[in-house]
Amino acid sequence: MRATILLWCLVASGMLAGCSDPDPPLSPSYRVVLQAEGGELPFRMDVVGAEDGGVPDHVLIHNGEETLRIDDVTLTRNPLTLEVYFPHYDSTLTLSADNMNGGLGGAWVKPRAGGKVAILLARASAGDAGVRFEPHPSGVVNAAAFDGRWRIDFGDEGGQGVGVFEVGDDGGATGTIMTPTGDYRYMAGRADANMIRLSAFDGGHAILVRASLQSDGSLLGDTSWGNWGIETWAATRDDGAALPDPASLVSVTPDASIDDVTIRTLDGEATTLREAVDALGKDATIVMVFGSWCPNSADCTDDLVAMLDEHADDGLGVVGLAYEFMGEAASDAPRVGAYRDIHGVTWPLYLAGPTDKDQAGQTLPIIDRVHAYPTLIFLDDEGGPVSVLTGYNGPATGGAHERFLAQAKQEILRLLVDSKTETRPEPGEHTEQP
Secondary structure (H helix, E strand, O other): OHHHHHHHHHHHOOOHHHOOOOOOOOOOEEEEEEEEOOEEEEEEEEEEOOOOOOOOOEEEEEEOOEEEEEOOEEEEOOOOEEEEEEHHHOEEEEEEEOOOOOOEEEEEEEEOHHHOEEEEEEEEEOOOOOOOOOOOOOOOOOHHHHOEEEEEEOOOOOOEEEEEEEEOOOOEEEEEEEEOOEEOOOEEEEEEOOEEEEEEEOOOOEEEEEEEEOOOOOEEEEEEEOOOEEEEEEEEEOOOOOOOOOOOOOOEOOOOOHHHOEEEOOOOOEEEHHHHHHHHOOOEEEEEEEOOOOHHHHHHHHHHHHHHHHHHHHOEEEEEEEEEOOOOHHHHHHHHHHHHHHHOOOOOEEEEEEOOHHHHHHHOOOEOOOOOOOEEEEEOOOOOEEEEEOOOOOHHHOHHHHHHHHHHHHHHHHHHHHOOOOOOOOOOOOOOOO
16 A cells, blocks of 8 residues: 555656656755645654665654654655655655655545545645744734633534633744544644634644634634544633533443453454453453544553553553454554554553444443543443543643543542442442542
């Protein structure tokens, strides 16, 4: 697939006609622009280790406070072509020397559910790597108009969300949007004139957010998800805007048993969640419902790695159930294995089904539905489902992330204490959000 992507990118960027021209040297930094549904989606990428014309050691992708290091980088010549591969997303950013237009041109290619493939045209320029969005020609910066916390209405089907934006005096902006199914992670951009523009790219998501200031101080905006969808929304300033309690969104199913959950190992062998949990033999177990394709799941996995390091000797175990694009072991297992290696996962991971939430819910009778990826299901020492946390919001959300972690740790400690007493929590019981 990667060879096909490379050929497509060469054709798309007009490189094949200019192969006889000498290759330009790689710049240490580029402003990369993807063509999203709603317009240009920019981000900064640094190329590290190619100062003497050699193959780069790695690249760094910047989104506000976050810097992502990607090690799977290749460089070929005639024409010069840089390929950045994101293993557990199975996505590739390919950029080739554009002798006709200057800079680099190509595409980002990402597999999607149902065997679909998204292709976003890309171009990269070296001279303005530090500029994410071009400033508005007016030069007017109105930081106070956008800075702060916002209640977001996504319409009848989309529900409510919370936007948090920080805008400097120079118009530079960072922030995120939180929803009951997860957050947009780290975004960066500009707020000037009557518009705020933010973007994020991490190899799994390509997000472009735009909103315009209205005469009453509210915002009208939209979110582009790559080139496969755009969502409109309205926002009003609200310092108290908050999401529902993550423990209130999904319930444990009464009398359901983990014996009824059928899963497969990464080698394709059938087993049950009961067998997986019993093999751990822990006093408390977290079942993580996740997708290797999901950046929110990636953040939550890093959190669980830290929690397990803290409580492994206390009797805590983790089991991961992966819901993947194809729902087939042959194609899904390599991505889940790459995910495991990248995040340093030490707990067992299993294939549980396709990503569709309705189908996923049918495979998990121990809860009333699959609301979002990731979802954490807490089991007692007998493997009984006790409580569920979902609607994870990650480190980009600050306080919301800290509260989610506090709830998870409270559930862990409670189960570990209960395992040493005769008291058993009733299914569906949970501690209150701090």
